[in-house]
Amino acid sequence: MRIISSDEIDACLEDRDVLETLRRAYRSNTVAPTCPDYDITRLKGLSGNLAVQPAWTDFSAQNDVERGYVGCSLALDLPENGGVSSNLYILFSGTGAQPIALIDGMRLGTWRMAGTHALAMSYLAREDTSRLLVIGNNPRLPRVLAAYATARNLTSVLFAGTSKEVRKKAAAQPALSNVHLGETTEIHAAQEGADMICIAGPDINTGTFHALTYLDPAAGCHVDILDTTASLSSELLEDVRLFTSDLSDPPRAELEWAADLSELARGNKAGRRYYGQRTLFYPSKRTGLTDFTLAAHIFLRT
Template sequence: MRIITAQDIEEVMSFRDLLETLRRAFRVGVVAPSPHTQRIARPTGLDDGSLTISSAWHNFAAQDTVERGFIGTRLESCLPTSLEHDAPAVAGVYLLQSGKTGTPLALLDGKALVNWRTAATSALASSYLSREDSSRLLMVGAGNLAPYLIDAHASVRPIKEVLVWNRSPAAAQQLVEHMQGQPFKVSATADLGGAVRGADIVCCATSANTPIIQGEWLQEGTHLDLVGSMHADQRECDDTVISQARLFLDSYDNTPTTTGDLKEPLADGVLSLQDIASDLAELCQGDRAGRRFYEQITLFKSTGTALADLAVAGHVYLRV
């Protein structure tokens, strides 16, 4: 069995290749049971940790996948006390097995896999939902995922200018310095509203508990990509955004019930399930239209899928 490190993953990846692997995966589909989460109790009963196990495998009833199919399982822990030891709050690994024999093939670094999977999924959605001439990207959030998201969006649209906003201006400036040398201009901004008004694509990767993107800021033709605030008590956009935008998901299976950006508007009657235009599988299969006209505001909400995890893991395994 191979051990595939984060460095190994970085060395073989490019978004252009990965997007086509993901596009094929969403067209074909996989078997993906609901994730299973166990609570890891703490002595005080507060700030308990969790262990989540999510799996997926190719449909082995289809003859063309019997010989090359995979089984994949992601194990991910979230322990609040990890911060006390200067460790990531969320950590995990990905086990890839042969679909024919069940033999373990590789153990992949979970964080690196999720970084590439999340950013590539956003870019895949953008290829259907953002305007083809989108050249101005606003990155809201300056965490570990931000540079991947910037590069991913730039791989599908002619990005010429990137603005970075973060609650900590120092963190925004640090990301700007990290991204120097790219074929587009990168700079920081303190004016979030003004930056949203001037952006073709707004990408958010934050852990905001209250909405930071206001619908009154959105201009005609904007594409909004929400990949942060994945829990039911977290939100990145307000109800005005939800009521203005044509809404798309990475998957119908879990997104509406797991993220506050949709769960709260659904509960309040601002949004109905019938208002959701499509998920990525339907977009990639051509069953539903993406952007319908130039001035339309589109919104993609992502919480991650086991399908994308498996596709990215297999993509890496075949290249390392």
């Protein structure tokens, strides 16, 4: 069994290839059942969480068991770790059932997250999208922004409440070398000129999402939610066309979802219907399909 490190993952992947690999995943017949998360009782009334997300090649559909894989993502969150999860991905041969790879799940998850949001952007953001407003902080932002740049021709990125370290790492991304990167504290004014808004996480200065109460994107704007703990106004959610990554387990069942990425990738549902429509992508927590596909992709290239 091969152990594939974060450095090996970075060395074998590039953003455009990841985006197209995930597009093929959403068009495939890969089996990715929804499994419950498991609570782990700790001390002092606290609890942890173990998330198990399996997936495998549809051997019956391909009428062949001589090729394909079975895989599973294991994510462990314990309260003592301050909200930082541990994540591993194990990949088995679909032929002989032997384990063939143990993959750094944290780095796999960063690339998968970036590719998934860029894929959604390719269907939902206007073709002429060039100005991006990023609200809040997220350590995965540099990778996500590089992926965005493969889906649309970005010319400027404005950061609001993003850490200096994250902004510095973003500036070092080759895909953003010709993109103007700036800062703003005037979120309400900045959103008027944004073609797309990324809700990355809490403001690095305040630790809150307070500005989102007044979020009112311009006509035609696409809103991409990286941090699903963000509190969005009911007025915004009622006015935009809503999309998610997996409707088999939607992030908020009470909302009216237009489509998920499988329906968009297969052409069964439309994304943006007209130029001035506001769209919003809110990812599902279930990532079994995309983790599996990207893990197999990595295994074949390392």
